[in-house]
Amino acid sequence: MSRIRVLIVDDAVVVRRLVSDALADDPEIEVVGTAANGRIALQKIPQVNPDVVTMDVEMPELNGIETVRALRPTYPKLPVIMFSTLTERGGTATLDALAAGASDYVTKPANVGSVALAQQRVREDLIPRIKTLAGRIVVPVAAARPTAPPVPPAPRGAATSARPSHLGDARPSIVAIGVSTGGPNALAALIPSLPADLRVPVVITQHMPPMFTRLLAERLNQQSPLEVREGAPGMLVTPGTVTIAPGDYHMVLERQGTEVRVALNQDPPENSCRPAVDPMFRSVVALYGHRTLGVILTGMGQDGLRGCEGIRDAGGQVLAQDEASSVVWGMPGFVVRAGLADKVLPLPDIAAEITRRVTATTTTGWIASQPVIPRDSRRTEVV
Structure with missing residues (x-):
């Protein structure tokens, strides 16, 4: 199976490096490029043909929200994961980006104490989203309490049946x-x-x-x-x-x-x-x-x-x-x-x-x- 191709878009060099290094250890993922702003990202997307794009929210020239709006007409299905700060401004911008067509988001690690811990947070938060949005099955980490037995995935496009209704005389409260x-x-x-x-x-x-x-x-x-x-x-x-x-x-x-x-x-x-x-x-x-x-x-x-x-x-x-x-x-x-x-x-x-x-x-x-x-x-x- 081919690796998932990821384009990283962020104006901070240290963040681009952090995300690249965090993704590098996963054998299913390949970082195919980076971009310092949305304008460069729009130029690189047809060149590197990514499966997923990670996108900073606040960038010079063309920010994350503007970039999502610009790429959606040409790439309506390309998964875009916003990489935002855990602040009120970052939260507002993230909701705006999702409304503009972003697929999901993660928050940047803050005050975690070391680069290694920051990379670990990125791996835990970002990699499952990349794989899920790229159509790969993600096996959840075993929880302390028993989890439901696995259910085999239905073939894509297959009809999904619902259990017969039992509405009866019970109106929901x-x-x-x-x-x-x-x-x-x-x-x-x-x-x-x-x-x-x-x-x-x-x-x-x-x-x-x-x-x-x-x-x-x-x-x-x-x-x-x-x-x-x-x-x-x-x-x-x-x-x-x-x-x-x-x-x-x-x-x-x-x-x-x-x-x-x-x-x-x-x-x-x-x-x-x-x-x-x-x-x-x-x-x-x-x-x-x-x-x-x-x-x-x-x-x-x-x-x-x-x-x-x-x-x-x-x-x-x-x-x-x-x-x-x-x-x-x-x-x-x-x-x-x-x-x-x-x-x-x-x-x-x-x-x-x-x-x-x-x-x-x-x-x-x-x-x-x-x-x-x-x-x-x-x-x-x-x-």
Whole structure:
């Protein structure tokens, strides 16, 4: 198998060298060139024919955002990974770059203590993304807790079947969304399309670092008829609100009396992620049971698979994004191939499906916004 050809674009010589050396030890990757700014990169792309481009955000002459916009008409499918600083300015620019057509991003290592540690961080963060976006299978590092059994990948272009729907008379009381690679753009398409009078809360775990999640929430809040905010300890979860897990914290829901509130923790990462989708899904199912609607969107890895198993075991519903509209069909792909999805949909259709299920006529008198409250070790409905 041929090696993955990577072009590194950064105006800092030390960063170009750092990334080149970090990638050099991987036998599947070949650095085919470097460029000091976007203008030079646009000239080099047809010369070196890269499979993946890593792109600094802030550069002279032509910055990363402008470069992504310039290359997309000619190279619509070329994966571009932004290399950004973990600052508010870097986070804003990264979201702008993703909106302009970048595929993914990593943050530059800062205050790690040595060049060797910086290279290790780059290898851990960048190499799996390069391989995934180049179409190579990435074997996850073994986790401390058992992981789901591997599911063989479906042939590209093959039809994906959904598990038959069991909507019945259970209208969802909450929508829980898990998303990773490609998520900011997916959420920008989905959340503003939900109606202002949505009668249930929405909670989201998006794999992003601190500060980036706040900026994402602020951006979505400006675009959406619903209130979108970053989760904080004790925050009340109510219908018509969208709550995003903050970077570096698992977000879970807890019942306090008759109210449901946000709780945050820094328990060990799950599926190599913090925040992770599975802890949030588990907490939602514990409160809402069969009235949970889980949604798995584009993302690398299999975070959310165990959580979707819990949703289905409780009698809840699961929607998954289809392969064609996903940047990476990892998270939704695992869920679909495990037979856990009630429906597999292209991204533009998911908001309408959520709305349809939330507003579906039921044959019972349940109040959609109420969680299931355990009583005598059994789940009963609150009406």
